Amino acid sequence: MHSHAFDRYHHKHSFVHNLDPRVKVAATVAFILSNALLPDGAWVAFLAAYVFMLAANVGSGLGLGFTFRRSFIALPFALAAVTVLFSIAGAPVASFQLLRWNIVVTDAGLARFMSIVIRSWLSVQMAILLVATTEFPKIVHALRQLRVPAILTVIISFLYRYLFVLADEAMRLMRARASRSAITSSGKGGGSAPWRARVAGNMAGQLFLRSYERSDRVYNAMLSRGYTGELRIMQARQFRANDWLMICILLLCLAFIQIVGRML
């Protein structure tokens, strides 16, 4: 498998691409936090946040609707919030009969549900933009510079580095299984579900052993190249005056959104 299969980075030279990764990570988290802080039903503020989002999209040179296309990934989870529609007291908006229950949707419930979905939808788009405009190793490096413990960031960068290799290994195992499992035209395959589960279990065990042995080889290779327990990374980007200016502007925008959310 090519390493690009998992990668979400879109190479470009744009304003957003050229920002310091720390600025982008901090701004993304601040944007999500700002959404979480907005009260329910602050529609104007949600709209302002969406405009902020669109501006970031344009600044990335990826197009106005770039994040929109991939933004529905978190929507199935909205199902978890459906119950607020009828569990918050308020004026009834609609009612319907479900089996033997009479379900009443209230206006307060509807506002809360919409607010939850919008918050989630806005937040996920900014996260999509972050990985589309920043190479993953740079995000991890930015996390390290933002004081995430070194051991965690190093494990994450190793995970990222070997993800492709082990995903390949998993695909090989699945291809081997598929090539030994005939399926009739009616769509029926052999074996009971527990038997299939056992096969999958054996594959997981096999994958574990291969990974474990690989980690030994990798460790030995690292030792032979002078590894002393610390990873060195090139090109630590300097934090320029421009970056400070940018983070101030972004925070001011978010503060404005908060004020709008509380006033209107």
Place this chain on the structure above:
Amino acid sequence: MHYLPAPLHIPDGFLSLTVLLICWVIAIVMLAVAISRTNKSLGEKQVPLMGIMAAFIFAAQMLNFPVAGGTSGHLLGGALAAIVLGPWAAMLAMTAVIAVQGLLFQDGGLLVMGANILNMGLITVVVGYGLYRGAINRSRKTRLTVAGVAAWLSVMAGALLTSLQLWLSGTARLQVVVPAMLGVHALIGIGEALITVGALAFILQTRPDLLGENSASAQSGRGWVFAGAIISLAVVLLSPLASAFPDGLERVAENHGFLQLAQTSPYEIIPGYTVPFLGDTSLSTVVAGLVGVLIVLALSILAGTSLQKKS
């Protein structure tokens, strides 16, 4: 390459600030302990081993097996990681997996990552490892059986914790979210249990040294058994209670001012419920919970024996 999101990953926007801050604090404290422990036990080898093991968990989540009706079973991996790597190392590996899923694939939010780490990476490890640790010196069959039950319960514990967080955030109704989440995950957990048992049986057969007396998996203290047992007991008792007597739980939370504290928006109960899900079926839910545990126990024993015969 398709990447399938799993149903336990909470996206941003679904938890209140208080709830997610509490989750972060718990997660950070546990991870701090985990970092210092693995540092001592693994030293400089920690980095490649943990990194590649995290990638293993990630890849193992891709392995699936077809069940009826186009659905498929797959692995979350918390219990398996805990059993083969030892609990502290497993916590770090699972945290890395959840971090990459959230950062790179937007599977699970960034601000709520603390909750996701707690639900999928920490509590699954405590339950999975704790129960398995209690049976580590027993026969192969007992070990596999216990590992299966532990894997199932670890998924249930994660699901219960997720539902409670959603409820405390005022995002979901307790009496709906608990039975719904636990119902779905009771099935997902069976897949988890079967794959975990299969993987362990395979490792016991080919590399028994990795699970033997001197392995990482046997070295953590007996305290884990206690912690695992307590949480499992809480899950087994609390799940039917939460589904059967949500009012009771809600009242307790309200009396202690916890609901008001946890929620950013007012959360009132309509007088005279319009959705009396599971009204007075308390006994039946308790029974259903017990039957579920028995079925998984039976399945695990079955899987254990069939694997025993083969070897």
